[in-house]
Amino acid sequence: MLRAGLAAIDATARWSGRLAVLLFWVIGVIVVWEVAARYLFNAPTIWTEETARLVMVWGVYAAAALVLQERRLIAIDAVVRWLPPGLQRVQEIFVLLVILGFSTVAVIWGIGIVQESLAVGRASATMLRLPQWVFELPVPIGFTLLGLQALARVIRLSLGWEAPARSESAL
Amino acid sequence: MTAVIVLAVLMALLLLGVPIAFALGGLGLAMLAFADISLVMVPQGLLSGVDNFVLLAVPLFLLMSTVLLKGGVGQDLFAAVQSWVGHWPGGLAIATVISCALFSAISGSSVATAATIAVVAVPEMLRRGYPPPFVYGLIAAGGTLGILIPPSIPLIVYGVVTEESIPSLFLAGVIPGLLLAGGFILFALLYARFSDRFTPVAKASWAERRRASLRALPTLFIAATIFAGIYSGAFTPTESAGVGLALAVVVVMGLRWIDGQPPISLKLYWEAAEEATRTTVTILLIVVCAKIFGKAVTLYLIPQDVAMAITTHVTDAGTFILVVSVVLLILGFFLEALSMLLIVVPVLFPSLRAMGIDPIWFGIYFMILIECALITPPVGLNLFVLQAVAKAKLGEVVKGVWPFIAIMLGMVVLLTFFPQLALFLPFGL
Numbered sequence: 001m002l003r004a005g006l007a008a009i010d011a012t013a014r015w016s017g018r019l020a021v022l023l024f025w026v027i028g029v030i031v032v033w034e035v036a037a038r039y040l041f042n043a044p045t046i047w048t049e050e051t052a053r054l055v056m057v058w059g060v061y062a063a064a065a066l067v068l069q070e071r072r073l074i075a076i077d078a079v080v081r082w083l084p085p086g087l088q089r090v091q092e093i094f095v096l097l098v099i100l101g102f103s104t105v106a107v108i109w110g111i112g113i114v115q116e117s118l119a120v121g122r123a124s125a126t127m128l129r130l131p132q133w134v135f136e137l138p139v140p141i142g143f144t145l146l147g148l149q150a151l152a153r154v155i156r157l158s159l160g161w162e163a164p165a166r167s168e169s170a171l
Numbered sequence: 172m173t174a175v176i177v178l179a180v181l182m183a184l185l186l187l188g189v190p191i192a193f194a195l196g197g198l199g200l201a202m203l204a205f206a207d208i209s210l211v212m213v214p215q216g217l218l219s220g221v222d223n224f225v226l227l228a229v230p231l232f233l234l235m236s237t238v239l240l241k242g243g244v245g246q247d248l249f250a251a252v253q254s255w256v257g258h259w260p261g262g263l264a265i266a267t268v269i270s271c272a273l274f275s276a277i278s279g280s281s282v283a284t285a286a287t288i289a290v291v292a293v294p295e296m297l298r299r300g301y302p303p304p305f306v307y308g309l310i311a312a313g314g315t316l317g318i319l320i321p322p323s324i325p326l327i328v329y330g331v332v333t334e335e336s337i338p339s340l341f342l343a344g345v346i347p348g349l350l351l352a353g354g355f356i357l358f359a360l361l362y363a364r365f366s367d368r369f370t371p372v373a374k375a376s377w378a379e380r381r382r383a384s385l386r387a388l389p390t391l392f393i394a395a396t397i398f399a400g401i402y403s404g405a406f407t408p409t410e411s412a413g414v415g416l417a418l419a420v421v422v423v424m425g426l427r428w429i430d431g432q433p434p435i436s437l438k439l440y441w442e443a444a445e446e447a448t449r450t451t452v453t454i455l456l457i458v459v460c461a462k463i464f465g466k467a468v469t470l471y472l473i474p475q476d477v478a479m480a481i482t483t484h485v486t487d488a489g490t491f492i493l494v495v496s497v498v499l500l501i502l503g504f505f506l507e508a509l510s511m512l513l514i515v516v517p518v519l520f521p522s523l524r525a526m527g528i529d530p531i532w533f534g535i536y537f538m539i540l541i542e543c544a545l546i547t548p549p550v551g552l553n554l555f556v557l558q559a560v561a562k563a564k565l566g567e568v569v570k571g572v573w574p575f576i577a578i579m580l581g582m583v584v585l586l587t588f589f590p591q592l593a594l595f596l597p598f599g600l
Contacts, residue, residue, distance in 0.1 A: 098184075
């Protein structure tokens with residue numbers, strides 16, 4: 001039961017990450033469209049800039065949990081790599097709890113701003129007048145996934161189902 | 172005093188292995204909560220940090236370079252340059268530096284540049300008898316050109332944080348970047364002259380040169396288009412990244428067609444985007460969390476305190492730059508590029524105006540010191556890249572980078588005495 005739940009969390013992060021990969025290509029298409037519209041068709045658009053920004057907000061937060069799952073967040077391991085395995089486990093749980101705590105705040109207050117935008121019908125200050133909550137929603141959703149991913153790894157590490165691992169990061 | 176405590180806690184979190192994004196975000200959050208400020212600033216920062224048209228250039232440039240990489244453009248560039256200069260004394264080393272510089276013009280990342288060129292250049296150079304530490308040092312340092320020669324992701328982030336013009340920053344990086352590449356080449360030439368342990372490459376025939384150059388030419392065309400578009404003001408950096416991406420897709424399709432492969436490979440585009448997505452997210456999470464941290468730090472008046480402390484103790488810009496350089500070099504031993512930029516720049520920026528230092532110049536100066544940070548042990552991302560790609564010992568890589576750090580510091584000195592090196596292209600014409 002617990003294992004199935006944890007596997008479901010992992011799978012959600014993976015699928016959400018795949019969605020993000022698609023969204024990043026969509027950004028590329030939108031920006032190219034804008035340039036082509038302006039220079040080739042001589043008809044600048046009003047929707048591309050804002051839409052591209054919106055897609056990026058969704059894309060970044062859709063993939064955040066996957067990046068944690070794959071241990072790709074950039075961290076400094078120069079000190080912790082010398083810790084004995086037992087302490088490494090404690091250290092990793094501590095790190096994941098920091099992420100979980102941060103995510104919890106982001107979700108609770110994030111839902112707050114979405115609700116407020118819905119209540120007052122706030123819209124973006126652009127020609128498109130998109131409802132503001134469309135921009136705000138990915139924050140609580142993304143950090144829910146991220147927080148769940150952190151929680152899943154805390155559980156696995158505590159139960160000894162997962163060995164502490166070093167981060168693999170690249171920039 | 173507050174500044175010291177905050178910095179100490181931040182360092183402690185980072186050394187405990189908390190990912191840089193969450194060390195900054197978590198500490199920022201705690202500072203806000205401690206001062207009884209509404210935590211609604213957290214989701215707002217998380218949104219406004221990403222919701223930025225300029226930052227769209229980050230995923231687009233990354234996508235462009237991963238598409239080109241997966242299309243095998245790294246090998247093509249190296250082969251083309253090698254066919255021209257490979258037979259010179261130290262020719263392979265020179266070809267490596269030039270390849271790094273050329274690849275920097277289509278990639279905004281040091282790590283991507285070092286990794287790409289290392290894959291092709293390390294085996295070739297080792298086979299010809301170049302000593303391993305020299306090879307590793309050369310490529311680790313050559314890779315750092317990626318963030319100085321435009322496009323550059325750290326320069327985009329610097330521009331976003333300081334609200335300076337990114338086209339100006341890009342243009343300002345060109346001459347120092349080329350000079351630095353020149354410095355590396357000069358060192359390689361001298362090194363080759365006083366060492367005769369390696370076998371030179373046979374001179375390539377004109378037919379070989381033509382073939383290799385024709386393959387590399389479309390990639391150079393992409394780099395030239397990006398540069399010309401930004402320089403002329405025809406494209407914003409984001410748009411030039413989009414145009415670069417479209418061209419990259421076309422070029423890779425063409426190269427695959429010439430090689431008799433199916434021109435459209437969905438697998439290639441998917442894998443390229445997977446890579447670009449992951450890197451974008453790791454970068455932007457740091458950027459947004461740094462934004463929350465920056466807000467908190469500002470509410471505690473830390474930048475003003477630092478500016479005050481600096482202006483009372485340091486009166487001239489020269490001393491200021493010297494002090495900042497030493498601090499950045501020390502930080503660079505432990506921090507990687509982006510976190511250095513995002514922690515230090517917001518704190519120091521108010522002091523620049525008081526010192527009469529040009530913010531565009533400061534951006535370029537900062538990039539060179541970040542480049543040093545990328546190759547100074549124990550934490551230097553490019554060192555790890557070489558270690559991973561070349562299966563080398565970290566000690567060997569580290570042994571090879573010192574001369575290049577010296578060259579970079581020489582460049583910092585040169586840039587300090589001749590600020591026009593950076594400012595001429597954006598403002599001098």
